[in-house]
Amino acid sequence: MKPDTAAGIRVDAEPGVVVSTVRRGPAELAHLAGPRDAYHRTYRHAASADLTGLLRRFWIPVWSVPPGEEAPQRMLQDPVCLVVISGDYARFYGVAPELSTTTLMGDGWAVGLVLAPAAGYTIAGPVDALNDRYVDLEEVLGDDGRAVVDRVRSLMAPDPHDPAAHRAAIEACEDTLRRFLPLDADGELLNAVVAAVENDPELLQVAQICERFTIGERALQRLLRRRLGLTPKCLIQRRRLQAAAERLREESTTQADLAAAVGYADQSHMIRDFLHITGTTPGQFIAAQRS
Secondary structure, eight states: OOOOOSOBTTSSBOOOOOOOSSOOOHHHHHBOOOTTOOSEEEEEEEOOGGGTTTEEEEEEEEEEOOTTOOEEEEEOOOSSOEEEEESSOEEEEOOOSSOEEEEEOSEEEEEEEEEOTTHHHHHHSOOGGGTTOEEEHHHHHTHHHHHHHHHHHHHHSSOTTOHHHHHHHHHHHHHHHGGGOSOOHHHHHHHHHHHHHHHOTTOOSHHHHHHHHTOOHHHHHHHHHHHTSOOHHHHHHHHHHHHHHHHHHHSOOOHHHHHHHTTOSSHHHHHHHHHHHHSSOHHHHHHHHHO
16 A cells, blocks of 8 residues: 555654754655745654664654645655554554655644654564554564554644653654664664764765675675665665755755765756655756745
């Protein structure tokens, strides 16, 4: 099934838009909606230090869309799995290789967990079959899943804006995940590879990843396919396109300069990838941001 919910780096990812003069964080990099979307508020929280190998962050969106109106959320998700608990559903999401769009309607809330790259396989086993799909959280976590969903709903229902409810819901989710620690060696390697690709703009070729981590190309492909459902090339492309979207939002630039800045040999290749993944050209994207 295709994701169709209301949380987060989509709404099944992260829907909040933050207008700020500081560099955008991962949530804002992934969010490709226009600047006028004001129907929801998203609260973001860091994961506890002992869980950083399994969990990147929490987001708690609360929305109220007027009757007859819709608030589309367009996200280029992190290369990770997600957990989303709301009043109506509780789901474990696989990685979304391309743009994800979710439309918010009515009133609602969700507690979302952006997992670390290694967490998907650690929690649910091989995740390549879950790309662009979700399963019920109980199917993955069993009785623990049912218990944490009941706990989160009881905490959030009275007032989804309440900081004390957020803290307690986060604690309940984190307690549920701790049984999956420690990570195995492949999980640690996967987290390190993804972090390197996301944080080093000079890491542009699969061969560079192999050299840095002393791993053969086929072994790297097997690791990423089994544990993320992505290829090394796709991982690099995602980081490039998120960087391109950030630059388009933050500064004026030609498409040729933009292509060079994010590691493309020519602008036509960048435009083709941007259109394929996001459904819009760089020019259309920046026009929407400025409208």
